Amino acid sequence: MTTASHAPRGPGVWGTAALLCLLPIVTYASVIFRRYGLRDDYAILREAEMEPGKIFRVCASQGRPLYGALLELSTRLAGDIDGLSGLRLLGVVALGLLAASVFLLLLGEGWRPAPxxxxxxxxPLAPSAQVIANWGICWPQAPALLMGIGAFALARRGLPWPPQPLPRSHAWRIAAVGAMALATLTYQASGLFYAVLVAAALVARRESSLRDTAHWLARHLLVMGLGLTLAFGLTKLAFALGWLNPSVRMVFEKHWLDKFAWALTHVLPNALALSVLNSSPGTPSPDGYRLMVGVTLVLLGAGLAVEFQRAGHRGVGRWLLGLVMLSAITYSVSFLAGERWPSYRTIYALTGVWSVFFVASIVNLGGVWPSRGPRVATLLLGGLVATSALLAHQQSLELFALPQARELALMEEGARQVVPETRRRVFVRYAKQTDTSAPRRYLDEFGSVSVDAEWVAKEMLRELVQERFPQERDVSRLYRFAGGQAATAPSTYDILVDMRRLRPGAEHPRGVSLRQPPPR
Incomplete structure (x- = not known):
């Protein structure tokens, strides 16, 4: 990969960094301040107000105490459904800082400004970032990403490339381990974003031997491993001392070979598809998704071929070593966990690593045609970013904001009929995931239905009634709640909220419209 001899400096660099900070805000602006919540958002709002400390305890029981502290404090300040936009704004602003930080660090590692x-x-446009930007309670994942980036920035000062000797002082390396531990205690998978910068530094150092690369990579993997181990040790100590109770989800995978095969077929393709979204497991993957996976593999193969032509087996070995080892470390936490849930929010670092090699491959191919190749490569990468921005904007609206706003509007129709004096009986007919009004769906993230269970229906209705009667301490006493997926509600109920109206059909031809905001 062609790199600059030194990091460019000047107003142009800082101007580009500022524009990168603004890019996520512009991309997600149409959804940040829309009125909607997503599934757990409603329960979190109530718990922050009525059960202080619960959010922290639940998150800490899963090894994420800093996540719990950030979420509880921010949700308490948010206060209500409208306040969820503030949480989304926090996530989007942090994604902008991530983009600017990555850009500056790439320049420091010798990347040319354009790539x-x-x-x-x-x-910040990848599907994993879209989850952070559009789901209020996911915003603390973004600070964890920044901590992972910060850990690399610290480590690079204490881990020079061989054959340069290590600095005698351990301060930078110790600080890097500490930052990695803090990132892990916030959100384990996000702290592993450290590896994305390691990948970027590796492809930029073409002159290094395979042996030197292996030594340098091992040192960074050691920093990451020590940070993960420190966070895990502190968590286990808190459990042993009785400060926290471990979650039932804190179990390790026992069938590693089976999990490895599952990860190759269910997780890795999502990373290879970059900005193209998959469909939920059990449904055929979109043609565009399969095409993008193929394009990524072909381009990486071509990039490796160019690397072989320029640096021989040493160059190919360096790339393959980095790609395999960094892919393994970025998915290590999810691989060891005893759950199999191929969500996008857990593969951000994995997608980032493959994105680095994807971009490096295109730059390598551009170098084959010295006169115009670099410009063509820049145009191709610009097309990728433009397409990704369009997809991020469109999917944020169609798969997050609008479907969730429709659910909220339906529940709000019922909440407006609650009359405290009569304590009316409310029946909520739950929706199924197949009732989503979104054009497509992926697990509990993209295009999913929130009100498919009793606890979500109760929390959403309670929050809406609370907005109507803010003086009431416990609004659940103002009505009587029941729910189910029965075809018809019992005649003994006064208010029917039919969430199956989300998807228009023979039974509900009109669905629900959002042309006008529902009255408050």
């Missing part, structure tokens, strides 16, 4: 800026611009 560095375009790679940094792509990262």
């Amino acid at each position: 560095a800026a375009l790679l940094a611009a792509f990262l």
Whole structure:
């Protein structure tokens, strides 16, 4: 990969960094301040107000105490459904800082400004970033990403490339381990974003031997491993001392070979598809998704071929070593966990690593045609970023904001009929995931239905009634709740909220309209 001899400096660099900060805000602006919540958002709002400390305890029981502290404090300040937009704004602003930080670090590692800026611009547009931007309670994942980036920035000062000797002082390395531990105690999978910068530094150092690369990579993997181990040790100590109760989800995978095969077929393709979204397991993957997976593999193969032509087996070995080892470390936490849930929010770092090699491959191919190739490569990468921005904007609206706003509007119709004096009986007919009004769905993230269970229906209705009667301490006493997926509600109920109206059909031809905001 062609790199600059030194990091460019000047107003242009800082101007680009500022634009990268603004890119996520512009992309997600149409959904940040829309009125909607998503599934757990409603329960979190109530718990922050009525059960202080619960959010922290639940998150800490899963090894994420800093996540719990950030979420509880921010949700308490948010206060209500409208306040959820503030949580989304926090996540989007942090994604902008991520893009700017990555850009500056790439320049420091020798990347040329154009590919560095375009790679940094792509990262806050990936599907994993869309979850952070559009789901209020996921915003603390973004600070964890920044901590992972900060850990690399610290480590690079204490881990020079061989054959340079290590600095005698351990301060930078100790600080890097500490930052990695803090990131892990916030959200384990997000702290592993450290590896994305390691991948970027590796592809930029073409002159290094395979042996030196292996030594340098091992040192960074050691920093990451020590940070993960420190966080795990502190969590286990808190459990042993009785400060926290471990979650039932804190179990390790026992069938590693089976999990490995599952990860290759259910997780890795999502990372290879970059900005193209998959469909939920059990349904055929979209043609565009399969095409993008193929394009990524072909381009990586071509990039490796160019690397072989320029640096021989040493160059190919360096790339393959980095790609395999960094892919393994970025998915290590989810691989060891005893759950199999191929969500996008857990593969951000994995997608980032493959994005680095994808961009490096295109830059390598551009170098084959010295006169115009680099410009063509820049145009191709610009097209990737533009397409990703369009997809991020469209999917945020169609798969997050609008479907969830429709659910909220339906529940709000019922909440407006609650009369405290009569204590009316409310029946909520739950929706199924197949009732989603979104054009497509992926697990509990993209296009999913929130009100498919009793606890979500109760929390959403309670929050809406609370908005109507803010003076009431416990609004659940103002009505009597029941729910189910029965075809018809019992005649003994006064208010029917039929969430199956989300998808228009023979039974509900009109569905629900959002042309006008529902009255408050």
